[in-house]
Amino acid sequence: MIRDVLRMGDPRLWERSNEVMRFGTAELSSLLADMRDTMRAQNGAGLAAPQIGVPLRVVIFGMEDNPRYPDAEPVPYTELVNPVLTRLSDETEDGWEGCLSVPGFRGVVPRWARIRYTGFDPDGRKIARECTGFHARVVQHETDHLDGILYPMRITDMRQFGFTDVLFPDMAGVDQDE
Numbered sequence: 154m155i156r157d158v159l160r161m162g163d164p165r166l167w168e169r170s171n172e173v174m175r176f177g178t179a180e181l182s183s184l185l186a187d188m189r190d191t192m193r194a195q196n197g198a199g200l201a202a203p204q205i206g207v208p209l210r211v212v213i214f215g216m217e218d219n220p221r222y223p224d225a226e227p228v229p230y231t232e233l234v235n236p237v238l239t240r241l242s243d244e245t246e247d248g249w250e251g252c253l254s255v256p257g258f259r260g261v262v263p264r265w266a267r268i269r270y271t272g273f274d275p276d277g278r279k280i281a282r283e284c285t286g287f288h289a290r291v292v293q294h295e296t297d298h299l300d301g302i303l304y305p306m307r308i309t310d311m312r313q314f315g316f317t318d319v320l321f322p323d324m325a326g327v328d329q330d331e
């Protein structure tokens with residue numbers, strides 16, 4: 154079921170979400186189905202449970218040929234529960250981000266260039282990966298949501314924050330709200 158996405162200003166987006174304690178449950182499976190439906194309906198590259206008002210440490214992400222990110226490399230569709238991130242170098246990279254909770258805007262955000270992430274799939278099997286580039290960016294963006302952080306809070310140059318259709322007029326007509 155497609156759910157409403159909370160928008161910036163809703164205090165629920167500022168809260169720290171709770172660890173999932175039980176895996177393989179009908180509740181978790183139904184939450185993930187709703188998250189998947191909601192992300193796909195909006196052409197999102199990722200979604201965190203608190204964005205649909207559920208304060209649990211659950212994120213999904215993945216992207217193959219997303220029209221909103223034509224230059225980004227594919228990221229395998231992943232359902233990640235209780236994620237933990239570790240940076241693998243001090244290097245950061247600037248890149249454009251958007252958010253389904255901040256519709257109509259894009260901003261440049263510095264992120265760690267190389268990370269490792271661990272967590273669990275919905276059945277409690279361990280996931281551990283190392284990644285770079287857009288994959289690393291989307292995981293950092295989504296896990297930030299679990300700590301009540303939206304990407305505008307990480308922008309260092311506010312001149313690189315603005316309306317998507319002003320920044321990228323060539324992309325007009327493509328659904329650009331992430």
Ligand code: NI
Nearest residue numbers: 251252253254
């Ligand atoms: Ni977001």
